[in-house]
Amino acid sequence: LVSVEMGDEYIETLAMAARGDLDAPFVVVWEGSVFDEHLSGGGYFFKLGADNERTMTSVEWLERLAPKAAAVIAIGSCATWGGIPAAEGNRTGSVAVMDHLGKDYRSAFGVPVVNVPGCSPIGDNFMETAAAVLLFLQGLGPLPDFDELGRPGWLFNETVHRHCPRAGYYEEGVFAEHYGEHECLVELGCWGPVVQCNIAERGIVNGTGGCMQMGGICIGCTMPGFPDKFSPLYVTPPGSLLSSNTSRVFGGFIRRIRRVTMVDKNRTARWENAESPPSGWARYRSKPGGGVKLIHRAYRAYQHSRIGS
Ligand code: SF4
Ligand code: SF4
Known part of the structure:
Protein backbone atom coordinates (compact mmCIF):
# COMPACT_ATOMS: atom_id res chain seq x y z
CA LEU A 1 0.00 0.00 0.00
CA VAL A 2 1.49 3.35 -1.02
CA SER A 3 0.55 6.36 1.09
CA VAL A 4 -1.39 8.83 -1.06
CA GLU A 5 -2.29 11.22 1.74
CA MET A 6 -0.82 14.69 2.06
CA GLY A 7 -0.49 17.29 4.78
CA ASP A 8 -1.50 16.31 8.31
CA GLU A 9 -2.94 12.96 7.19
CA TYR A 10 0.39 12.01 5.65
CA ILE A 11 2.32 13.01 8.76
CA GLU A 12 -0.13 11.09 10.95
CA THR A 13 0.68 7.93 8.96
CA LEU A 14 4.36 8.44 9.76
CA ALA A 15 3.53 8.99 13.44
CA MET A 16 1.39 5.84 13.57
CA ALA A 17 4.19 3.81 12.02
CA ALA A 18 6.69 5.25 14.49
CA ARG A 19 4.39 4.44 17.44
CA GLY A 20 3.79 0.91 16.16
CA ASP A 21 0.07 1.66 15.61
CA LEU A 22 0.02 1.03 11.87
CA ASP A 23 -0.94 -2.60 12.35
CA ALA A 24 0.96 -3.61 9.22
CA PRO A 25 4.58 -3.96 8.13
CA PHE A 26 5.89 -0.97 6.19
CA VAL A 27 8.90 -0.13 4.02
CA VAL A 28 10.74 3.21 4.18
CA VAL A 29 11.73 4.49 0.73
CA TRP A 30 14.19 7.33 1.18
CA GLU A 31 15.11 9.79 -1.54
CA GLY A 32 17.80 12.44 -1.06
CA SER A 33 20.84 12.79 1.18
CA VAL A 34 20.54 12.79 4.96
CA PHE A 35 21.30 16.31 6.18
CA ASP A 36 23.13 17.19 9.37
CA GLU A 37 20.54 19.47 10.95
CA HIS A 38 23.13 20.64 13.51
CA LEU A 39 24.58 22.77 10.70
CA SER A 40 21.28 24.42 9.82
CA GLY A 41 21.64 27.32 12.25
CA GLY A 42 18.29 28.52 13.52
CA GLY A 43 16.34 26.88 10.70
CA TYR A 44 15.96 23.49 9.08
CA PHE A 45 17.42 21.87 6.00
CA PHE A 46 14.42 19.55 5.76
CA LYS A 47 11.47 20.10 8.07
CA LEU A 48 8.76 17.44 7.78
CA GLY A 49 5.63 18.18 9.77
CA ALA A 50 5.26 17.90 13.52
CA ASP A 51 4.54 15.24 16.10
CA ASN A 52 2.77 16.22 19.33
CA GLU A 53 3.23 19.84 18.24
CA ARG A 54 7.00 19.46 18.07
CA THR A 55 8.55 20.32 14.70
CA MET A 56 10.14 17.26 13.11
CA THR A 57 12.97 17.03 10.61
CA SER A 58 13.20 14.34 7.98
CA VAL A 59 16.21 12.78 9.70
CA GLU A 60 14.25 12.42 12.95
CA TRP A 61 11.56 10.49 11.09
CA LEU A 62 14.22 8.28 9.55
CA GLU A 63 15.72 7.52 12.95
CA ARG A 64 12.29 6.68 14.38
CA LEU A 65 11.00 4.65 11.45
CA ALA A 66 14.08 2.73 10.29
CA PRO A 67 14.28 0.28 13.24
CA LYS A 68 10.58 -0.59 12.89
CA ALA A 69 10.52 -0.80 9.09
CA ALA A 70 10.42 -4.13 7.29
CA ALA A 71 13.09 -2.66 5.00
CA VAL A 72 14.73 0.65 4.15
CA ILE A 73 15.28 1.27 0.44
CA ALA A 74 17.44 4.23 -0.58
CA ILE A 75 16.57 5.46 -4.07
CA GLY A 76 18.90 7.66 -6.10
CA SER A 77 22.59 8.43 -5.65
CA CYS A 78 22.02 11.13 -2.99
CA ALA A 79 20.27 8.61 -0.75
CA THR A 80 22.56 5.69 -1.56
CA TRP A 81 25.99 7.36 -1.44
CA GLY A 82 25.51 11.05 -0.54
CA GLY A 83 25.60 12.21 -4.15
CA ILE A 84 26.01 15.80 -5.25
CA PRO A 85 24.99 17.35 -1.87
CA ALA A 86 27.85 15.38 -0.25
CA ALA A 87 30.41 16.47 -2.85
CA GLU A 88 33.45 18.63 -2.01
CA GLY A 89 32.28 21.56 0.11
CA ASN A 90 29.19 19.80 1.53
CA ARG A 91 27.71 22.73 3.48
CA THR A 92 24.80 20.63 4.71
CA GLY A 93 26.88 17.77 6.15
CA SER A 94 25.05 15.43 3.78
CA VAL A 95 25.64 11.70 4.00
CA ALA A 96 24.07 8.54 2.59
CA VAL A 97 21.28 6.68 4.40
CA MET A 98 23.66 3.82 5.20
CA ASP A 99 26.30 6.27 6.48
CA HIS A 100 23.71 7.69 8.82
CA LEU A 101 22.18 4.41 10.02
CA GLY A 102 25.56 2.68 10.26
CA LYS A 103 27.03 -0.67 9.36
CA ASP A 104 25.11 -2.56 12.05
CA TYR A 105 21.69 -1.33 10.98
CA ARG A 106 19.16 -4.06 10.25
CA SER A 107 15.47 -3.57 9.61
CA ALA A 108 12.85 -5.25 11.77
CA PHE A 109 13.04 -8.16 9.30
CA GLY A 110 16.86 -8.28 9.46
CA VAL A 111 17.60 -6.56 6.14
CA PRO A 112 20.45 -4.00 5.77
CA VAL A 113 19.81 -0.83 3.73
CA VAL A 114 18.95 -1.64 0.11
CA ASN A 115 20.48 0.78 -2.41
CA VAL A 116 19.16 1.63 -5.88
CA PRO A 117 21.56 4.32 -7.13
CA GLY A 118 21.38 6.61 -10.15
CA CYS A 119 21.11 10.32 -10.83
CA SER A 120 18.33 10.05 -11.78
CA PRO A 121 17.72 6.36 -11.00
CA ILE A 122 16.00 4.18 -13.57
CA GLY A 123 12.37 3.78 -12.50
CA ASP A 124 12.18 0.17 -13.62
CA ASN A 125 15.25 -0.65 -11.47
CA PHE A 126 13.50 0.71 -8.41
CA MET A 127 10.15 -0.99 -9.06
CA GLU A 128 11.83 -4.32 -9.74
CA THR A 129 13.93 -4.07 -6.56
CA ALA A 130 10.97 -3.00 -4.42
CA ALA A 131 8.90 -5.88 -5.82
CA ALA A 132 11.70 -8.39 -5.12
CA VAL A 133 12.10 -7.11 -1.54
CA LEU A 134 8.35 -7.21 -0.89
CA LEU A 135 8.07 -10.76 -2.24
CA PHE A 136 10.91 -11.79 0.08
CA LEU A 137 9.33 -10.07 3.07
CA GLN A 138 6.04 -11.83 2.33
CA GLY A 139 7.83 -15.18 2.19
CA LEU A 140 6.93 -15.54 -1.48
CA GLY A 141 10.42 -15.25 -2.94
CA PRO A 142 14.09 -15.82 -2.11
CA LEU A 143 16.33 -13.12 -0.65
CA PRO A 144 17.30 -11.13 -3.76
CA ASP A 145 20.94 -11.10 -4.83
CA PHE A 146 22.41 -7.92 -3.32
CA ASP A 147 26.09 -7.02 -3.62
CA GLU A 148 28.38 -5.91 -0.78
CA LEU A 149 27.01 -2.35 -1.03
CA GLY A 150 23.37 -3.40 -0.98
CA ARG A 151 22.85 -2.88 -4.72
CA PRO A 152 20.62 -5.36 -6.56
CA GLY A 153 23.34 -7.54 -8.05
CA TRP A 154 21.34 -8.58 -11.08
CA LEU A 155 21.02 -4.91 -12.06
CA PHE A 156 24.44 -3.50 -11.14
CA ASN A 157 27.00 -6.28 -11.56
CA GLU A 158 27.83 -5.40 -15.16
CA THR A 159 29.58 -2.31 -16.49
CA VAL A 160 27.92 0.16 -18.85
CA HIS A 161 30.61 -0.57 -21.41
CA ARG A 162 29.83 -4.29 -21.73
CA HIS A 163 26.31 -3.55 -22.98
CA CYS A 164 26.89 -0.21 -24.70
CA PRO A 165 25.70 -0.05 -28.32
CA ARG A 166 29.00 1.70 -29.11
CA ALA A 167 31.24 -0.99 -27.60
CA GLY A 168 32.02 -2.45 -31.01
CA TYR A 169 33.64 0.84 -32.03
CA TYR A 170 35.77 0.81 -28.90
CA GLU A 171 36.90 -2.73 -29.66
CA GLU A 172 37.90 -1.68 -33.20
CA GLY A 173 39.64 1.46 -31.95
CA VAL A 174 37.29 4.02 -33.52
CA PHE A 175 36.46 7.03 -31.34
CA ALA A 176 34.18 10.04 -31.72
CA GLU A 177 35.88 13.42 -31.73
CA HIS A 178 32.67 15.44 -31.41
CA TYR A 179 29.23 14.98 -29.89
CA GLY A 180 26.72 13.81 -32.46
CA GLU A 181 29.09 11.24 -33.96
CA HIS A 182 28.12 7.60 -33.55
CA GLU A 183 31.43 6.05 -32.49
CA CYS A 184 32.68 5.32 -28.96
CA LEU A 185 32.63 8.40 -26.70
CA VAL A 186 35.50 7.51 -24.37
CA GLU A 187 37.76 10.30 -25.57
CA LEU A 188 34.98 12.81 -24.92
CA GLY A 189 34.99 11.74 -21.26
CA CYS A 190 32.98 8.50 -21.02
CA TRP A 191 33.67 6.45 -17.86
CA GLY A 192 31.48 3.52 -18.99
CA PRO A 193 34.24 0.86 -18.87
CA VAL A 194 34.51 1.16 -15.06
CA VAL A 195 30.96 2.12 -14.10
CA GLN A 196 28.35 -0.35 -12.83
CA CYS A 197 25.04 0.62 -14.40
CA ASN A 198 22.50 -1.19 -16.59
CA ILE A 199 21.08 1.74 -18.54
CA ALA A 200 22.68 0.62 -21.79
CA GLU A 201 20.54 -2.54 -21.87
CA ARG A 202 17.51 -1.38 -19.86
CA GLY A 203 16.99 2.15 -21.21
CA ILE A 204 15.68 4.98 -19.06
CA VAL A 205 11.89 4.92 -19.68
CA ASN A 206 9.96 1.86 -20.82
CA GLY A 207 13.08 0.27 -22.25
CA THR A 208 13.97 3.22 -24.46
CA GLY A 209 16.63 5.95 -24.29
CA GLY A 210 19.72 5.89 -22.13
CA CYS A 211 22.92 7.86 -22.02
CA MET A 212 24.92 6.46 -24.96
CA GLN A 213 21.79 5.80 -27.01
CA MET A 214 21.08 9.54 -26.81
CA GLY A 215 24.67 10.53 -27.57
CA GLY A 216 25.82 11.26 -24.02
CA ILE A 217 28.86 10.06 -22.11
CA CYS A 218 28.77 8.14 -18.83
CA ILE A 219 29.69 10.42 -15.91
CA GLY A 220 29.47 7.61 -13.35
CA CYS A 221 26.28 8.81 -11.65
CA THR A 222 25.45 5.42 -10.12
CA MET A 223 28.82 5.05 -8.39
CA PRO A 224 29.70 5.84 -4.76
CA GLY A 225 32.58 8.02 -6.01
CA PHE A 226 30.23 10.30 -7.98
CA PRO A 227 30.69 13.19 -8.50
CA ASP A 228 34.10 14.00 -6.94
CA LYS A 229 35.98 10.96 -8.25
CA PHE A 230 34.68 11.52 -11.78
CA SER A 231 35.56 15.21 -11.91
CA PRO A 232 36.37 17.10 -14.05
CA LEU A 233 33.49 15.86 -16.17
CA TYR A 234 33.65 15.79 -19.98
CA VAL A 235 37.42 15.22 -19.96
CA THR A 236 39.07 12.02 -21.20
CA PRO A 237 39.47 9.65 -18.19
CA PRO A 238 43.20 9.14 -17.51
CA GLY A 239 42.95 5.34 -17.63
CA SER A 240 41.44 5.40 -21.08
CA LEU A 241 44.65 6.82 -22.54
CA LEU A 242 46.18 3.37 -22.13
CA SER A 243 43.11 1.31 -23.04
CA SER A 244 41.85 3.39 -25.97
CA ASN A 245 45.31 3.70 -27.51
CA THR A 246 45.76 -0.06 -27.16
CA SER A 247 42.39 -0.51 -28.92
CA ARG A 248 43.46 1.98 -31.56
CA VAL A 249 46.54 -0.10 -32.38
CA PHE A 250 45.22 -3.67 -32.07
CA GLY A 251 41.56 -2.91 -32.80
CA GLY A 252 42.58 -0.89 -35.83
CA PHE A 253 44.48 -3.89 -37.21
CA ILE A 254 41.56 -6.25 -36.51
CA ARG A 255 39.13 -3.79 -38.13
CA ARG A 256 41.17 -3.77 -41.32
CA ILE A 257 41.37 -7.54 -41.65
CA ARG A 258 37.65 -7.82 -40.83
CA ARG A 259 37.07 -5.44 -43.71
CA VAL A 260 38.89 -7.84 -46.05
CA THR A 261 36.64 -10.71 -44.93
CA MET A 262 33.55 -8.50 -45.21
CA VAL A 263 34.35 -7.79 -48.86
CA ASP A 264 34.42 -11.55 -49.53
CA LYS A 265 31.20 -12.24 -47.65
CA ASN A 266 29.46 -9.52 -49.68
CA ARG A 267 29.89 -11.59 -52.87
CA THR A 268 27.86 -14.71 -53.70
CA ALA A 269 29.72 -17.76 -55.01
S1 SF4 B 1 30.70 5.18 -25.27
FE1 SF4 B 1 31.51 4.70 -23.20
S2 SF4 B 1 30.41 2.86 -22.56
FE2 SF4 B 1 30.11 3.07 -24.77
S3 SF4 B 1 31.76 1.85 -25.71
FE3 SF4 B 1 32.56 3.93 -25.51
S4 SF4 B 1 33.60 3.94 -23.52
FE4 SF4 B 1 32.28 2.15 -23.54
S1 SF4 C 1 25.50 5.39 -18.07
FE1 SF4 C 1 26.68 6.52 -16.53
S2 SF4 C 1 25.81 8.61 -16.52
FE2 SF4 C 1 24.33 7.26 -17.56
S3 SF4 C 1 22.92 6.58 -15.94
FE3 SF4 C 1 24.52 5.02 -16.07
S4 SF4 C 1 26.07 5.66 -14.57
FE4 SF4 C 1 24.73 7.43 -14.93
Missing part, protein backbone atom coordinates in the same frame (compact mmCIF):
# COMPACT_ATOMS: atom_id res chain seq x y z
CA ARG A 270 28.13 -17.06 -58.43
CA TRP A 271 29.75 -13.61 -58.52
CA GLU A 272 33.14 -14.98 -57.69
CA ASN A 273 34.57 -14.35 -61.14
CA ALA A 274 32.38 -11.38 -62.07
CA GLU A 275 33.89 -7.94 -62.22
CA SER A 276 31.14 -6.52 -60.02
CA PRO A 277 27.78 -7.63 -58.52
CA PRO A 278 24.89 -7.48 -61.02
CA SER A 279 23.22 -4.67 -59.12
CA GLY A 280 22.12 -1.36 -60.50
CA TRP A 281 22.67 0.03 -57.00
CA ALA A 282 26.26 -1.04 -56.74
CA ARG A 283 29.08 1.35 -57.11
CA TYR A 284 31.54 -0.27 -59.44
CA ARG A 285 33.93 -2.39 -57.49
CA SER A 286 36.51 -4.48 -59.22
CA LYS A 287 36.68 -8.04 -58.02
CA PRO A 288 39.31 -8.70 -55.37
CA GLY A 289 42.64 -9.52 -56.87
CA GLY A 290 46.18 -10.38 -55.95
CA GLY A 291 46.90 -10.66 -52.25
CA VAL A 292 43.31 -10.03 -51.18
CA LYS A 293 42.07 -12.90 -53.34
CA LEU A 294 44.71 -15.17 -51.86
CA ILE A 295 43.64 -14.17 -48.36
CA HIS A 296 40.00 -14.96 -49.22
CA ARG A 297 40.95 -18.38 -50.55
CA ALA A 298 43.11 -19.20 -47.56
CA TYR A 299 40.39 -18.06 -45.19
CA ARG A 300 37.73 -20.19 -46.89
CA ALA A 301 40.05 -23.20 -47.07
CA TYR A 302 40.65 -22.98 -43.35
CA GLN A 303 36.95 -22.34 -42.65
CA HIS A 304 35.87 -25.43 -44.61
CA SER A 305 38.67 -27.60 -43.26
CA ARG A 306 36.91 -27.56 -39.90
CA ILE A 307 33.61 -28.96 -41.22
CA GLY A 308 32.81 -32.07 -39.21
CA SER A 309 35.65 -31.51 -36.75
Whole structure:
Protein backbone atom coordinates (compact mmCIF):
# COMPACT_ATOMS: atom_id res chain seq x y z
CA LEU A 1 0.00 0.00 0.00
CA VAL A 2 1.49 3.35 -1.02
CA SER A 3 0.55 6.36 1.09
CA VAL A 4 -1.39 8.83 -1.06
CA GLU A 5 -2.29 11.22 1.74
CA MET A 6 -0.82 14.69 2.06
CA GLY A 7 -0.49 17.29 4.78
CA ASP A 8 -1.50 16.31 8.31
CA GLU A 9 -2.94 12.96 7.19
CA TYR A 10 0.39 12.01 5.65
CA ILE A 11 2.32 13.01 8.76
CA GLU A 12 -0.13 11.09 10.95
CA THR A 13 0.68 7.93 8.96
CA LEU A 14 4.36 8.44 9.76
CA ALA A 15 3.53 8.99 13.44
CA MET A 16 1.39 5.84 13.57
CA ALA A 17 4.19 3.81 12.02
CA ALA A 18 6.69 5.25 14.49
CA ARG A 19 4.39 4.44 17.44
CA GLY A 20 3.79 0.91 16.16
CA ASP A 21 0.07 1.66 15.61
CA LEU A 22 0.02 1.03 11.87
CA ASP A 23 -0.94 -2.60 12.35
CA ALA A 24 0.96 -3.61 9.22
CA PRO A 25 4.58 -3.96 8.13
CA PHE A 26 5.89 -0.97 6.19
CA VAL A 27 8.90 -0.13 4.02
CA VAL A 28 10.74 3.21 4.18
CA VAL A 29 11.73 4.49 0.73
CA TRP A 30 14.19 7.33 1.18
CA GLU A 31 15.11 9.79 -1.54
CA GLY A 32 17.80 12.44 -1.06
CA SER A 33 20.84 12.79 1.18
CA VAL A 34 20.54 12.79 4.96
CA PHE A 35 21.30 16.31 6.18
CA ASP A 36 23.13 17.19 9.37
CA GLU A 37 20.54 19.47 10.95
CA HIS A 38 23.13 20.64 13.51
CA LEU A 39 24.58 22.77 10.70
CA SER A 40 21.28 24.42 9.82
CA GLY A 41 21.64 27.32 12.25
CA GLY A 42 18.29 28.52 13.52
CA GLY A 43 16.34 26.88 10.70
CA TYR A 44 15.96 23.49 9.08
CA PHE A 45 17.42 21.87 6.00
CA PHE A 46 14.42 19.55 5.76
CA LYS A 47 11.47 20.10 8.07
CA LEU A 48 8.76 17.44 7.78
CA GLY A 49 5.63 18.18 9.77
CA ALA A 50 5.26 17.90 13.52
CA ASP A 51 4.54 15.24 16.10
CA ASN A 52 2.77 16.22 19.33
CA GLU A 53 3.23 19.84 18.24
CA ARG A 54 7.00 19.46 18.07
CA THR A 55 8.55 20.32 14.70
CA MET A 56 10.14 17.26 13.11
CA THR A 57 12.97 17.03 10.61
CA SER A 58 13.20 14.34 7.98
CA VAL A 59 16.21 12.78 9.70
CA GLU A 60 14.25 12.42 12.95
CA TRP A 61 11.56 10.49 11.09
CA LEU A 62 14.22 8.28 9.55
CA GLU A 63 15.72 7.52 12.95
CA ARG A 64 12.29 6.68 14.38
CA LEU A 65 11.00 4.65 11.45
CA ALA A 66 14.08 2.73 10.29
CA PRO A 67 14.28 0.28 13.24
CA LYS A 68 10.58 -0.59 12.89
CA ALA A 69 10.52 -0.80 9.09
CA ALA A 70 10.42 -4.13 7.29
CA ALA A 71 13.09 -2.66 5.00
CA VAL A 72 14.73 0.65 4.15
CA ILE A 73 15.28 1.27 0.44
CA ALA A 74 17.44 4.23 -0.58
CA ILE A 75 16.57 5.46 -4.07
CA GLY A 76 18.90 7.66 -6.10
CA SER A 77 22.59 8.43 -5.65
CA CYS A 78 22.02 11.13 -2.99
CA ALA A 79 20.27 8.61 -0.75
CA THR A 80 22.56 5.69 -1.56
CA TRP A 81 25.99 7.36 -1.44
CA GLY A 82 25.51 11.05 -0.54
CA GLY A 83 25.60 12.21 -4.15
CA ILE A 84 26.01 15.80 -5.25
CA PRO A 85 24.99 17.35 -1.87
CA ALA A 86 27.85 15.38 -0.25
CA ALA A 87 30.41 16.47 -2.85
CA GLU A 88 33.45 18.63 -2.01
CA GLY A 89 32.28 21.56 0.11
CA ASN A 90 29.19 19.80 1.53
CA ARG A 91 27.71 22.73 3.48
CA THR A 92 24.80 20.63 4.71
CA GLY A 93 26.88 17.77 6.15
CA SER A 94 25.05 15.43 3.78
CA VAL A 95 25.64 11.70 4.00
CA ALA A 96 24.07 8.54 2.59
CA VAL A 97 21.28 6.68 4.40
CA MET A 98 23.66 3.82 5.20
CA ASP A 99 26.30 6.27 6.48
CA HIS A 100 23.71 7.69 8.82
CA LEU A 101 22.18 4.41 10.02
CA GLY A 102 25.56 2.68 10.26
CA LYS A 103 27.03 -0.67 9.36
CA ASP A 104 25.11 -2.56 12.05
CA TYR A 105 21.69 -1.33 10.98
CA ARG A 106 19.16 -4.06 10.25
CA SER A 107 15.47 -3.57 9.61
CA ALA A 108 12.85 -5.25 11.77
CA PHE A 109 13.04 -8.16 9.30
CA GLY A 110 16.86 -8.28 9.46
CA VAL A 111 17.60 -6.56 6.14
CA PRO A 112 20.45 -4.00 5.77
CA VAL A 113 19.81 -0.83 3.73
CA VAL A 114 18.95 -1.64 0.11
CA ASN A 115 20.48 0.78 -2.41
CA VAL A 116 19.16 1.63 -5.88
CA PRO A 117 21.56 4.32 -7.13
CA GLY A 118 21.38 6.61 -10.15
CA CYS A 119 21.11 10.32 -10.83
CA SER A 120 18.33 10.05 -11.78
CA PRO A 121 17.72 6.36 -11.00
CA ILE A 122 16.00 4.18 -13.57
CA GLY A 123 12.37 3.78 -12.50
CA ASP A 124 12.18 0.17 -13.62
CA ASN A 125 15.25 -0.65 -11.47
CA PHE A 126 13.50 0.71 -8.41
CA MET A 127 10.15 -0.99 -9.06
CA GLU A 128 11.83 -4.32 -9.74
CA THR A 129 13.93 -4.07 -6.56
CA ALA A 130 10.97 -3.00 -4.42
CA ALA A 131 8.90 -5.88 -5.82
CA ALA A 132 11.70 -8.39 -5.12
CA VAL A 133 12.10 -7.11 -1.54
CA LEU A 134 8.35 -7.21 -0.89
CA LEU A 135 8.07 -10.76 -2.24
CA PHE A 136 10.91 -11.79 0.08
CA LEU A 137 9.33 -10.07 3.07
CA GLN A 138 6.04 -11.83 2.33
CA GLY A 139 7.83 -15.18 2.19
CA LEU A 140 6.93 -15.54 -1.48
CA GLY A 141 10.42 -15.25 -2.94
CA PRO A 142 14.09 -15.82 -2.11
CA LEU A 143 16.33 -13.12 -0.65
CA PRO A 144 17.30 -11.13 -3.76
CA ASP A 145 20.94 -11.10 -4.83
CA PHE A 146 22.41 -7.92 -3.32
CA ASP A 147 26.09 -7.02 -3.62
CA GLU A 148 28.38 -5.91 -0.78
CA LEU A 149 27.01 -2.35 -1.03
CA GLY A 150 23.37 -3.40 -0.98
CA ARG A 151 22.85 -2.88 -4.72
CA PRO A 152 20.62 -5.36 -6.56
CA GLY A 153 23.34 -7.54 -8.05
CA TRP A 154 21.34 -8.58 -11.08
CA LEU A 155 21.02 -4.91 -12.06
CA PHE A 156 24.44 -3.50 -11.14
CA ASN A 157 27.00 -6.28 -11.56
CA GLU A 158 27.83 -5.40 -15.16
CA THR A 159 29.58 -2.31 -16.49
CA VAL A 160 27.92 0.16 -18.85
CA HIS A 161 30.61 -0.57 -21.41
CA ARG A 162 29.83 -4.29 -21.73
CA HIS A 163 26.31 -3.55 -22.98
CA CYS A 164 26.89 -0.21 -24.70
CA PRO A 165 25.70 -0.05 -28.32
CA ARG A 166 29.00 1.70 -29.11
CA ALA A 167 31.24 -0.99 -27.60
CA GLY A 168 32.02 -2.45 -31.01
CA TYR A 169 33.64 0.84 -32.03
CA TYR A 170 35.77 0.81 -28.90
CA GLU A 171 36.90 -2.73 -29.66
CA GLU A 172 37.90 -1.68 -33.20
CA GLY A 173 39.64 1.46 -31.95
CA VAL A 174 37.29 4.02 -33.52
CA PHE A 175 36.46 7.03 -31.34
CA ALA A 176 34.18 10.04 -31.72
CA GLU A 177 35.88 13.42 -31.73
CA HIS A 178 32.67 15.44 -31.41
CA TYR A 179 29.23 14.98 -29.89
CA GLY A 180 26.72 13.81 -32.46
CA GLU A 181 29.09 11.24 -33.96
CA HIS A 182 28.12 7.60 -33.55
CA GLU A 183 31.43 6.05 -32.49
CA CYS A 184 32.68 5.32 -28.96
CA LEU A 185 32.63 8.40 -26.70
CA VAL A 186 35.50 7.51 -24.37
CA GLU A 187 37.76 10.30 -25.57
CA LEU A 188 34.98 12.81 -24.92
CA GLY A 189 34.99 11.74 -21.26
CA CYS A 190 32.98 8.50 -21.02
CA TRP A 191 33.67 6.45 -17.86
CA GLY A 192 31.48 3.52 -18.99
CA PRO A 193 34.24 0.86 -18.87
CA VAL A 194 34.51 1.16 -15.06
CA VAL A 195 30.96 2.12 -14.10
CA GLN A 196 28.35 -0.35 -12.83
CA CYS A 197 25.04 0.62 -14.40
CA ASN A 198 22.50 -1.19 -16.59
CA ILE A 199 21.08 1.74 -18.54
CA ALA A 200 22.68 0.62 -21.79
CA GLU A 201 20.54 -2.54 -21.87
CA ARG A 202 17.51 -1.38 -19.86
CA GLY A 203 16.99 2.15 -21.21
CA ILE A 204 15.68 4.98 -19.06
CA VAL A 205 11.89 4.92 -19.68
CA ASN A 206 9.96 1.86 -20.82
CA GLY A 207 13.08 0.27 -22.25
CA THR A 208 13.97 3.22 -24.46
CA GLY A 209 16.63 5.95 -24.29
CA GLY A 210 19.72 5.89 -22.13
CA CYS A 211 22.92 7.86 -22.02
CA MET A 212 24.92 6.46 -24.96
CA GLN A 213 21.79 5.80 -27.01
CA MET A 214 21.08 9.54 -26.81
CA GLY A 215 24.67 10.53 -27.57
CA GLY A 216 25.82 11.26 -24.02
CA ILE A 217 28.86 10.06 -22.11
CA CYS A 218 28.77 8.14 -18.83
CA ILE A 219 29.69 10.42 -15.91
CA GLY A 220 29.47 7.61 -13.35
CA CYS A 221 26.28 8.81 -11.65
CA THR A 222 25.45 5.42 -10.12
CA MET A 223 28.82 5.05 -8.39
CA PRO A 224 29.70 5.84 -4.76
CA GLY A 225 32.58 8.02 -6.01
CA PHE A 226 30.23 10.30 -7.98
CA PRO A 227 30.69 13.19 -8.50
CA ASP A 228 34.10 14.00 -6.94
CA LYS A 229 35.98 10.96 -8.25
CA PHE A 230 34.68 11.52 -11.78
CA SER A 231 35.56 15.21 -11.91
CA PRO A 232 36.37 17.10 -14.05
CA LEU A 233 33.49 15.86 -16.17
CA TYR A 234 33.65 15.79 -19.98
CA VAL A 235 37.42 15.22 -19.96
CA THR A 236 39.07 12.02 -21.20
CA PRO A 237 39.47 9.65 -18.19
CA PRO A 238 43.20 9.14 -17.51
CA GLY A 239 42.95 5.34 -17.63
CA SER A 240 41.44 5.40 -21.08
CA LEU A 241 44.65 6.82 -22.54
CA LEU A 242 46.18 3.37 -22.13
CA SER A 243 43.11 1.31 -23.04
CA SER A 244 41.85 3.39 -25.97
CA ASN A 245 45.31 3.70 -27.51
CA THR A 246 45.76 -0.06 -27.16
CA SER A 247 42.39 -0.51 -28.92
CA ARG A 248 43.46 1.98 -31.56
CA VAL A 249 46.54 -0.10 -32.38
CA PHE A 250 45.22 -3.67 -32.07
CA GLY A 251 41.56 -2.91 -32.80
CA GLY A 252 42.58 -0.89 -35.83
CA PHE A 253 44.48 -3.89 -37.21
CA ILE A 254 41.56 -6.25 -36.51
CA ARG A 255 39.13 -3.79 -38.13
CA ARG A 256 41.17 -3.77 -41.32
CA ILE A 257 41.37 -7.54 -41.65
CA ARG A 258 37.65 -7.82 -40.83
CA ARG A 259 37.07 -5.44 -43.71
CA VAL A 260 38.89 -7.84 -46.05
CA THR A 261 36.64 -10.71 -44.93
CA MET A 262 33.55 -8.50 -45.21
CA VAL A 263 34.35 -7.79 -48.86
CA ASP A 264 34.42 -11.55 -49.53
CA LYS A 265 31.20 -12.24 -47.65
CA ASN A 266 29.46 -9.52 -49.68
CA ARG A 267 29.89 -11.59 -52.87
CA THR A 268 27.86 -14.71 -53.70
CA ALA A 269 29.72 -17.76 -55.01
CA ARG A 270 28.13 -17.06 -58.43
CA TRP A 271 29.75 -13.61 -58.52
CA GLU A 272 33.14 -14.98 -57.69
CA ASN A 273 34.57 -14.35 -61.14
CA ALA A 274 32.38 -11.38 -62.07
CA GLU A 275 33.89 -7.94 -62.22
CA SER A 276 31.14 -6.52 -60.02
CA PRO A 277 27.78 -7.63 -58.52
CA PRO A 278 24.89 -7.48 -61.02
CA SER A 279 23.22 -4.67 -59.12
CA GLY A 280 22.12 -1.36 -60.50
CA TRP A 281 22.67 0.03 -57.00
CA ALA A 282 26.26 -1.04 -56.74
CA ARG A 283 29.08 1.35 -57.11
CA TYR A 284 31.54 -0.27 -59.44
CA ARG A 285 33.93 -2.39 -57.49
CA SER A 286 36.51 -4.48 -59.22
CA LYS A 287 36.68 -8.04 -58.02
CA PRO A 288 39.31 -8.70 -55.37
CA GLY A 289 42.64 -9.52 -56.87
CA GLY A 290 46.18 -10.38 -55.95
CA GLY A 291 46.90 -10.66 -52.25
CA VAL A 292 43.31 -10.03 -51.18
CA LYS A 293 42.07 -12.90 -53.34
CA LEU A 294 44.71 -15.17 -51.86
CA ILE A 295 43.64 -14.17 -48.36
CA HIS A 296 40.00 -14.96 -49.22
CA ARG A 297 40.95 -18.38 -50.55
CA ALA A 298 43.11 -19.20 -47.56
CA TYR A 299 40.39 -18.06 -45.19
CA ARG A 300 37.73 -20.19 -46.89
CA ALA A 301 40.05 -23.20 -47.07
CA TYR A 302 40.65 -22.98 -43.35
CA GLN A 303 36.95 -22.34 -42.65
CA HIS A 304 35.87 -25.43 -44.61
CA SER A 305 38.67 -27.60 -43.26
CA ARG A 306 36.91 -27.56 -39.90
CA ILE A 307 33.61 -28.96 -41.22
CA GLY A 308 32.81 -32.07 -39.21
CA SER A 309 35.65 -31.51 -36.75
S1 SF4 B 1 30.70 5.18 -25.27
FE1 SF4 B 1 31.51 4.70 -23.20
S2 SF4 B 1 30.41 2.86 -22.56
FE2 SF4 B 1 30.11 3.07 -24.77
S3 SF4 B 1 31.76 1.85 -25.71
FE3 SF4 B 1 32.56 3.93 -25.51
S4 SF4 B 1 33.60 3.94 -23.52
FE4 SF4 B 1 32.28 2.15 -23.54
S1 SF4 C 1 25.50 5.39 -18.07
FE1 SF4 C 1 26.68 6.52 -16.53
S2 SF4 C 1 25.81 8.61 -16.52
FE2 SF4 C 1 24.33 7.26 -17.56
S3 SF4 C 1 22.92 6.58 -15.94
FE3 SF4 C 1 24.52 5.02 -16.07
S4 SF4 C 1 26.07 5.66 -14.57
FE4 SF4 C 1 24.73 7.43 -14.93
